[in-house]
Amino acid sequence: MTTKNTPAAVHIVGWSHSKFGKYDLLEPEALIADAVAGALLDAGLTGEDVDSVVVGTFNGGFVGQDFPSSLAINSQPGLRFKPALRVENACATGSAGIYTGMQAIRSGAADVVLVVGYERMNGLPTAEVGDVLLQCAYVKEETSSTGFAGVFAGIAQKYFDTYGDASDALAHISAKNHHNAMANPYAHVRRDLGFEFCNTVSEKNPLVAGPLRRTDCSLISDGAAALVLCSDRVLARGNFKRAVKFRAAQAVSDYLPVSRRDILKFEGVQHAWQKAFAEAGCSLDDLNLVETHDCFTIAELLEVEAMGLAKPGQAPAVVREGQTQRGGRLPINLSGGLKAKGHPIGATGVSLHVLAAMQVVGEAGDMQLPGAQLAGVFNMGGVAVANYASILERSA
16 A cells, blocks of 8 residues: 555656757657657567656747647557647756656556656757746746847856855866766766866857856757656566656645845755655665756756755865766766756756666666666756755666
8 A cells, every 4th residue: 555655656667769950851759659669669568568658848939840749649549549748847858757657657547657758959049948948937037139049148157146156066067968978868968078178268168158168158059868767567567677666755845036046045946855865765875876957067066065965065076076977976868968968958856867767777888877776857847936856766
């Protein structure tokens, strides 16, 4: 018997991940079709085996085709007449899709749920992309001529004013993530930029907004990722090659206006992680790795503190010491993170979970951390507004 405090188990039994990048001619429907086909094949299932479909995309004006929930059905006739819905929760859209699928399984409404997240961002000029993304801020107060970068630049400057200039720590984060992306075949940019390049303002690495340089900002990417969720009942009777269990899955929402919060605390992030650790019955020290939401390097820096790896104001020291690198106390973003892997909005949350799942079953290829058993995932929408923290482990 399960209670509110012991939710029914949900497992990931298949996944797929496109290479993120800039695809001028690739239509969203094709992104979805490839992701769905790959995830079903990986799970050894067909559309007929799926009970419901969840499609995650932000859109907000990126493409003309909205109402995408049935696009997954177009390429998979077996999905026809199955319930399908679209979810959106800013940059946490992908995780919102996963958690929606989990709720369907835990409620007994479904045993198998297909979740796909995608985004086609490069159809607009860069300035217009920035305007679209600003819809994820509190538009009454948080406007910027440099888009969301301007919002996070203000946060970075506040951090520097409070704790001292940490530009070099942000450069260490960027350099680390670009180095890690060299091992990720799905990454948008597989180029080791090095610390000196990331730490130096130059023609190729100009200031974008406030103290943030180009290398402090995630990429404008197109891409998709998908996964298949199932219940204990299906796992027991199925013949899956492996499965990954959600040992914890916690979602926390905070005020939308930055002005109503002490933004340097990232309190929603803190609460999401604390609730996840409580559900999983573990601590940060039990995690082998974390895939976290580094839309900007200042976001990863603040998340290092919010997850408990550093006290307030101490994340720069933790980063400089190499504690978040491969071989450090807690490797963060072995995939290259949003910074180098890319950040197609609707796909990001699904991507984070897929890459963490690969690690705990030993299928991460050159990204693999030997002996990884417990992986943390954090996905964020807005400025620490929608916060999703998951802890994954192998279940079969």
